[in-house]
Amino acid sequence: MSIIQSAETTGSERLLNRVAITAVVTNVVLAILKVSVGLIFRSMAVLADGIDTSTDILTSSTVLIATLISRRPPDKGHPYGHHKAENIGAKIISFVIFYAGVSLMFESLKRLITGDYVALEGALPLLAAALSVVGKTFLFTLEYSVGRKCKSQSMVAEAKNMRNDIFMSGLVFFGVAMNKLGLGWMDPLVGLLMSLMIIKVAWEVFEENLHDLMDGLREEEMWIYEKVFEACKKCGASNPHKVRVRKIGNKFDIDLDIEVREDMTVKDAHEITKCIKKVLSASKDIYDIVIHVEPEGNEEIEPYGLSTKDDVNGRKG
Template sequence: MATKPQPTATTSQASAAAEARAATRVTLIGMILDLVLGVIKCIGGALFHSQALLVDGIHSFSDAASDLVVIAVMKVSRLEPDQGHPYGHQRFETLGTMILGATLIAVGGALAWDNLERLFVDTDAPLPEWPVLAAALLSVVGKEWIFRYTRKVGLAIRSELLVANAWHSRTDALSSIVVLVSTLGAMAGFVWLDALAAVVIAVLVGHVGWGFTWRSVKELVDTGLPEEELERLKEVARTTEGVRNVHDLRSRRMGHNILVDVHLVVSPDISVSEGHQVGMQVVARMRESLPDIAHITFHIDAENDEQGRPTSLQLPSRKTIQTELEACLSRPVSPGRLRLHYLRNKVHLELFVEDRGTGPEAEALARAVHSLEQHPWFGSLRIWHGPD
């Protein structure tokens, strides 16, 4: 079993550090924007009779708090693998994405519930004034800009968490649109219009949050790649020179990375090093096909162990077989002159002897063959003669 060597630690650390800096920079910008907008909207809502704008300001402060979570999670998820986390820390990013997705669902549910109540309950309250429109419009423009900026960076560094946070920013823009609609509706006499629009937008917000949460849950329970991608990897392996068959191809995601395990069937007559080289060729071609693959562990099989009976654990070891041969031949057998092939629950032997197998040597070899044939695990014995 072997795993493809990863890029050097220096290269990997530099890339992770650059990604972390980009994520931190855009998230800090978004957090500052959220704090500024939160202050403007809360003060504006209180002074100009808009409960919707006041709640929207609280929503902006909650966005700033989630930005702090994103910064902390991004820093942890980009740490190098260690003894406790040999595959890295990307699952922390998955957890953060799930939390943000759940937050979107909660925000959508709260907005929907609040505005459903407003649809059916008349409230006598002072009408909002025009500064509410200005504050809401400023929020829409600012949050739409930070959404596009954050999403661009998130896609560039392949961070689901950052993309989720971008959509979280857009919910603030959507809620500000609700404020605009509700204010205009109230001024025009159609008070119910803003509540209806808010319910529709809240459902959309919840739908986006559900998408992020469900994808994160599937990753946390090690859901594999889509079938078409698995078939592509199998085809890559099958068409690699030296590979006879492929089975037990398994996959899972960890953040933006893909982890793969695969069994490769090769000829039982090739050396261990040649089998390993075949596996390394498969690894290289798989990573060309799916660049997000971070780790590939391959197992070299001399036969397809999915077919027939499972390989028996009762087959004798090299030491046991070598001891029996040495007793029959009355001389030591060096490890390099004995090859063992464990195939179809039998042991097939290749023995290299220096002479032509005449006289006492021939008798000794005959005794060895007779002794081996008494065992149910014995498959065959091939004897090679000659000094080389």
């Protein structure tokens, strides 16, 4: 791994692993409970909630696997490391969620159109929905806080799905309650509403990871360019240009060109690059920095990259 990375990374990865395992175990228990109750009582809403939780088991497992893969150090085939495994994991999660949402939507519509719904008996369906709300609230709080703390895109994505699950389980509780009051159609209707929300979450998770996989930055991350320009000015480098920043895992990988006096010695020019790296590396958000030195006034056709002439705050990555 890069020497810029600290030992703190290992602690974050271990924490992510523990949270992912906790999520898998909790979801297994909830899935078994809700699927069983849904099948026994023929409740479309409870069954749909159980199927959704079953997909959460897969997504939690995907987060765990992605985290384990991302821990692997750089090698000959992957000199930049394996950190994008988390972004790939988040993409897989989005497809799984989308499939579950579409499947639930068609089944719910079918039951509404054909009138295939029954009056639910007993308190177990209500109890299953209530336990789901409690369990999902616990997982959301845990995953969102840890995901933000460790800057894990895939765990934050799963937490957002969990947040949606809290509302859906509450909706299931309401639907079951209305069914028991004589409104039998509320059960498949709730299933339909749940499916639409699941599809919406799938799109949000998919869209949020587009930037990282395309080596771009979100608008709120563009501040890193200003930091680069400030470091160059502080260290005496001229005309920082062809500045390109991408994310590797949750850290920034920076490439840039600078200009120095043409009569400057190689040693002095190297000292300037060391100064820039030292200033930028004071932040824990930096993965690696590569600096190319050119003489002042150098003119050549450069590949795309930002410079001090660009409107950094107004440009999206």
